Each structure stands twice: as C-alpha cells, then as structure tokens.
Amino acid sequence: MSCGPDPAANLRKALCGIDEAATHGSQIVCLPELFLTEYFCQEQNTDNFDLAESVPGPTTEALAGAARSHGVVIVGSVFERRAAGIYHNSAVVIDTDGSLLGTYRKMHIPDDPLYYEKFYFTPGDLGFTVFETQFGRIAPLICWDQWFPEAARLAALAGAEFLLYPTAIGWHPREKAESGELQWEAWSIAQRAHGIANGTFVAAVNRTGPERVLEGSPTRPTSYAGLEFWGRSFVSNPFGSIIAAADSGDQVLVAECDRAEIDQTRRDWPFLRDRRIDAYGALLRRSSE
Numbered sequence: 001m002s003c004g005p006d007p008a009a010n011l012r013k014a015l016c017g018i019d020e021a022a023t024h025g026s027q028i029v030c031l032p033e034l035f036l037t038e039y040f041c042q043e044q045n046t047d048n049f050d051l052a053e054s055v056p057g058p059t060t061e062a063l064a065g066a067a068r069s070h071g072v073v074i075v076g077s078v079f080e081r082r083a084a085g086i087y088h089n090s091a092v093v094i095d096t097d098g099s100l101l102g103t104y105r106k107m108h109i110p111d112d113p114l115y116y117e118k119f120y121f122t123p124g125d126l127g128f129t130v131f132e133t134q135f136g137r138i139a140p141l142i143c144w145d146q147w148f149p150e151a152a153r154l155a156a157l158a159g160a161e162f163l164l165y166p167t168a169i170g171w172h173p174r175e176k177a178e179s180g181e182l183q184w185e186a187w188s189i190a191q192r193a194h195g196i197a198n199g200t201f202v203a204a205v206n207r208t209g210p211e212r213v214l215e216g217s218p219t220r221p222t223s224y225a226g227l228e229f230w231g232r233s234f235v236s237n238p239f240g241s242i243i244a245a246a247d248s249g250d251q252v253l254v255a256e257c258d259r260a261e262i263d264q265t266r267r268d269w270p271f272l273r274d275r276r277i278d279a280y281g282a283l284l285r286r287s288s289e
Contacts, residue, residue: 001013001014001017001031001032001035001207001208001250002207002208002209002229002250003032003034003035003036003037003038003039003207003209003211004038005037005038007036007037007051010035010036010037011036011059011062013250014031014035014036014063014076015062015066017029017031017252018031018063018066018070018072018074019066019070020252021072021252021254022070022071022072024252024254025254026072026254027072027073027134027135028072028073028074028075028133028135028136028138028162028164029072029073029074029075030074030075030140030164030166030203030205031074031075031076031077031166031205032077032166032167032168032205032206032207032233033077033089033142033143033166033167033168033205033206033207034077034078034079034089034168034207035076035077035166035207036051036059036077036078036079037051037079038211039168039207039211039227039229040120041114041115041116041117041119041120042114042115042116042211042226042227043116044116044119048120049081049087049120051079052079052080052081052087053078053079053080053081054080054081054082055078055080055090055092055100055103056100057078059076059078060076060078060092060094060100063076063092063094064094064098064099064100065098067094067095067096067097067098068096068097068098071096072096073093073094073095073096073133073134073135073138074093074094075091075092075093075094075138075140075164075166076091076092076094076166077089077090077091077092077142077166078090078091078092079120080103080105082122086122087120087121087122088105088106088121088122088124089105089106089109089117089120089121089142089143090103090104090105090106090124090142091103091104091106091140091141091142091164091166093131093133093138093140095133095134096133096134096135101131101132101133102126102129102131103126104124104126104128104129104139104140104141104142105122105123105124105125105126106121106123106124106141106142106143106144106145107123107124107127107128107141107145107151108123108144108145108147108148108151109121109123109144110143110144113172114172114226114227117144127154128141128151128154128155128158129158130155130158130159130160136161136162136259137159137160137161137162138160138161138162138163138164139155139156139158139160139162139163139164140164140165140166141155141163141164141165142165142166142167143165143166143167143168143169145165146165146167146187146190146191146194146204147190149193149194149197150283152194152197152198152200153194153197153198155198155200156198156199156200156272157272160198160200161200161201161259161262162200162201162202162203162257163191163194163195163198163200163201163202163203164203164205165191165202165203165204165205166205167204167205167206167207167233168206168207168229169187169206169229169230170206170207170227170228170229170230171183171227171228171230172227173210173226173227173228176228180230184230184232187204188204188232188234188242191204191236192236192240192241192242193240195236195237195238195239195240196238196239196240196269197271198238198271198272199238199262199265199266199269199271199272200238200262201235201236201237201238201257201261201262202235202236203233203234203235203255204233204234204235205233206229206230206231206232206233207229207231208229208230208231208232208248208249208250209228209229209231209250210226210227210228210229211226211227211228211229212226230248231246231247231248231249231251232245232246232247232248233245233246233251233253234246234253235253235255235257237257237261237265238261238262238265238266239261239265243255243256243257
C-alpha cells in the first residue's frame with residue numbers, strides 16, 4: 001500500500017483493501033506499518049507527535065467495523081499515544097466480531113538515516129504476544145523486529161502459527177542501483193528463515209512507493225530524495241517457500257495457508273525438539289566481551 005499525506009484518504013484506501021481481500025476469501029488481513037500516514041520518521045519533528053492516537057481510538061474503531069462487517073481478523077498498525085511523552089509503534093489485533101483482542105508494541109526500534117524511530121517510539125513492554133483468533137494463532141511483529149530470530153522463536157514457542165510483519169522498508173535512492181536487489185534479497189531470506197526455523201507461515205506486508213515528506217523542510221537540503229519503499233510483500237510457508245508475492249505497486253495479496261503444513265514440517269524438521277535450552281544462557285548477554 002502506498003500512503004499519502006491525508007490520513008483520511010489512507011484509511012479509506014485501507015478499508016477498500018480489506019473489503020477486496022474479504023471478497024477474495026481472506027480470513028486474516030494485515031496492513032502495512034503506520035499505514036495511516038506517510039512515513040514521518042524520516043525527520044525528527046515534535047509536531048509529528050500530533051499524529052498519534054489512543055488505543056482503542058478512531059483507527060481501531062474503523063478497523064473493528066470492517067472486521068465485524070466482513071467476519072475477518074485484522075492486524076492494523078497504529079502510532080499509539082499511551083500517555084503524554086510515551087508513544088509506541090503498535091499493532092492492534094481485531095477479531096471477527098470487532099473486538100480488540102490486544103496490542104503488540106514494537107520491541108526493536110531502529111535509528112538509521114531517515115529511519116529516526118528512536119526519536120518517536122518507546123520500546124515495547126508487552127513481550128512477544130500470540131493472539132488466539134478464529135482462524136489461527138497469530139503473532140504480530142513489526143518491521144525491524146523481522147531481523148531478530150529471538151523474536152520469531154519466542155513467538156513460535158508461545159504457540160504462533162503465523163508471524164505477521166507490518167513493514168515500512170525501502171531504499172535510499174542513492175543505494176538502489178548498487179545494492180538495492182541485495183538488500184531486498186536479505187530481507188526476504190531473513191524472514192523466510194524464521195519460518196523454516198520455527199515451522200510457521202510468515203507474511204511480510206510492506207508499504208510501497210516513493211515518499212519525500214521533508215520537501216521544503218529547513219532541516220533538509222533541497223537535494224533530499226526521500227525513501228522509496230519497495231513493496232514486494234510476500235507470504236511464505238513453514239518450508240520457507242514463497243506461496244504468494246506482490247510486485248512494487250499497490251496490491252491486495254491473497255495466500256491460501258494450510259495449517260496442517262505446520263505440524264508436518266515440525267515433525268520432519270524437529271528444530272524445536274532439539275533445542276539445547278541448557279546451553280543458551282549467553283543469549284541474555286549483550287556481548288561475550
């Protein structure tokens with residue numbers, strides 16, 4: 001999904017996408033990261049905190065109406081205002097009856113050029129939660145979380161069948177020609193590997209298109225080119241094979257997932273059985289040095 005400067009228009013587009021997905025038989029629908037706005041984290045601007053909202057709030061109410069109307073589970077990404085000075089990058093999970101099952105708050109917060117998320121978001125404090133829905137046990141994780149095997153493993157150990165990653169990832173335009181395809185390939189491999197290691201389905205749901213939200217800003221030179229989100233959302237199975245893939249345009253991607261594959265794959269590749277939980281204590285340290 002590409003996202004413009006008007007939150008109301010973005011919400012309408014998302015609701016139309018949910019309607020289309022439900023029409024094509026979808027039971028669990030996931031939206032991209034921070035779909036309601038352009039990706040404001042390209043700059044550090046305190047005015048952007050005005051974009052945040054409470055949970056429950058207007059966006060969750062709109063998504064709840066869509067879930068109830070279509071009988072689908074919805075995972076939506078919200079810039080959550082928890083309290084004055086405390087904001088989260090959050091995913092809400094709404095069940096088929098429109099009830100809010102709960103919230104996941106992004107645990108890993110990046111701070112890179114044009115991804116200044118540490119300026120805006122307090123790290124999550126709810127852990128890696130799995131939600132029991134009518135159509136399966138899902139664990140929403142968010143964007144930067146997708147690079148961390150610990151997050152996927154803990155979600156799987158808590159019973160997740162589906163790892164869902166609302167995402168906003170793209171290229172710095174100056175890097176695209178030289179390393180763009182390599183960056184995309186690493187992103188795809190990392191997440192598919194989580195599915196293999198844990199015997200889960202994975203859905204990576206990315207926003208798409210160029211965004212130059214700082215044009216004319218005194219904090220950036222006029223040559224500033226913004227980010228180009230690459231889209232290319234996909235769903236992979238517990239064997240790591242991509243079973244549905246989008247291109248770089250706006251698209252509703254539908255994948256059929258046979259949950260019986262989870263048990264079969266975990267029997268064939270019993271990684272969870274063979275974990276040496278007695279030998280992993282060093283994971284609790286930042287470094288061995």
